[in-house]
Amino acid sequence: LRCGYVEEADAWRVWLLRAIAGRPEDHQIMYGLAGERRLPEITLDWLPGYEGSRPVRTGNEAAGQFQLDVYGQVVNALYQARKQGMPPDDYTWSLLVKGAAFLEHNWDRPDQGLWEVRGRRRHFVHSKIMAWLAMDRMTRGAAELGRTGPFDRWRAVRDRIHAEVCDKGYDPQRNTFTQSYGSRELDAALLQIPIVGFLPPDDPRVIGTVEAIERELMTDGFVLRYPLAE
Template identity: 60%
Template sequence: MIYAPTGGIVAAPTTSLPELIGGNRNYDYRLTWLRDAATTLAALLGAGYREEAEAWRRWLLRAVAGDPENLQILYGITGERDHPERVLTWLPGYEGSTPVRIGNAAAKQVQLDVYGEVIDTLYLAHEGGVAHCADTAALHQRLIRHLVQRWREPDEGIWEIRGPRRHFVHSKVMAWVAVDRTIRLAEAGALDVDLFELIELRDAIHNEVCTKGFDPVRNTFTQSYGSSELDAALLLIPLVGFLPPSDPRVIGTMEAILRELSTPDGLVFRYKTAGDRIGLDGFAGDEGVFLLCSFWLVDNLALAGRLSEARALFERLLALRNDLGLLAEEYDPGQKRQLGNFPQAFSHMALMQTALLLQRLSGLAEPNGSPTPAMPGPTSSPVQAATLAAPTRV
């Protein structure tokens, strides 16, 4: 899934494999999403794949550096910017699932969380020993300046909704991540920025999210400001270090997602769909459970000290792989089959990071099998820390 000549990473090598058989949530994933590629690189770095990280950084510079103020969320594997979405009406689709699309209209969306994923990966590359690059530092500075100006805007969010823009909590959290990782690099002497301004901004974003994005009555963060909806992307709040895993608001959010977005087996839906009605994402129809989100739940359970539950869910997820050990984007618990484009980079990235986290936490366990009391604090990123603690590949 890495295009060797440029280092670009595709989200999946297929198009229009449906997220529900017979449904219309069928998209072209044969492109390089900054979010998918960045988080995949974070997992690869944890396994010692530094050459791939350096190649991706070169791809990023070619694709973005000329125009970072107009950052797209996806590009072609050689950095192409133009990917108009078209429907191939003469094709019947996989098992009658239409439409068949090529290109992806999400290229024109505003997704502010992408700044967080990209900057976090640049930070991890630095921490993982990838050599300093002056061009990358210059790009980083321009990206953070642009985010400072735009972080208060609504956007389409991580799930690329095709309805009205909202103030998605996940997007604001990832804006916080972008600022936080920039501060860390500056404090390490690897980046020249105005630290005082960024520290104030980091606190401002944090306070706004905890005020506007949290429902104190239900004790859970919500999908967007003023909304009562849940979103599985909220499971990332402790994983990126926004709040510690033991925080009551984090525990409450995890419990709400277990109640309202999970199957009895712990497999997680992204958010509630609306059946035959048009939902908040701009589409009617349902979809399968999202494997990426299900791995995030494993991480949350593990960091909350519920290691036996986390391992049991992890084993259930591993059992969903095909005979080659590969995963698609989603899974249909009723029909017991994989759904969506295949294989999916996000799913395998999550599998790798969850495995590394469970390995790390198992090493921290007391002889009786219970986790040690010391848990990562609010300024650490436990999943990333587990990634970086992994041995280098030889």
């Protein structure tokens, strides 16, 4: 939108709203180009892959994963679209309200996280921050648009998520947020903390997190998503 591609942005919004239509609990982290929901993962054993990078797969098993962060991504994308001049509408708002109601009762569930881990679900800090983002943008959007909604509940959930993340997702001994509750590992997704407004950039905990990521995840000027297994 900031680059002037208004029609393209509106077409994407229409596609997104069509893809996520239905019950919020059925939202997927990805869809096919035409909005397909079934994306079965198939391994193509006969293909060597680029420079021998097996396995080669089509589809994506992660389509069936539970990831809290997608709710925050959707709400924030539509919030930012409106801030950039895209007109709001009742249908979009009704979908967002349903999504917020789902988050009220599910934000405290463990999930697979942004990086689509195939192991056990965990309480990923980035996922919780994105759930906070969804409730924050719903509260802000409702006030800015004069919409009706359970504002007090949304604010209460937002504040509860914030308090829990700062308590369980922060390591005071190392002065850094961690990848998940009780973990010592770092995660590049934590760099989103000041970007989305969860904490200000000059907060000592944010500064400590950035410094820790620089020390432990930066290699030759590039940042790893998370620590690689030995």
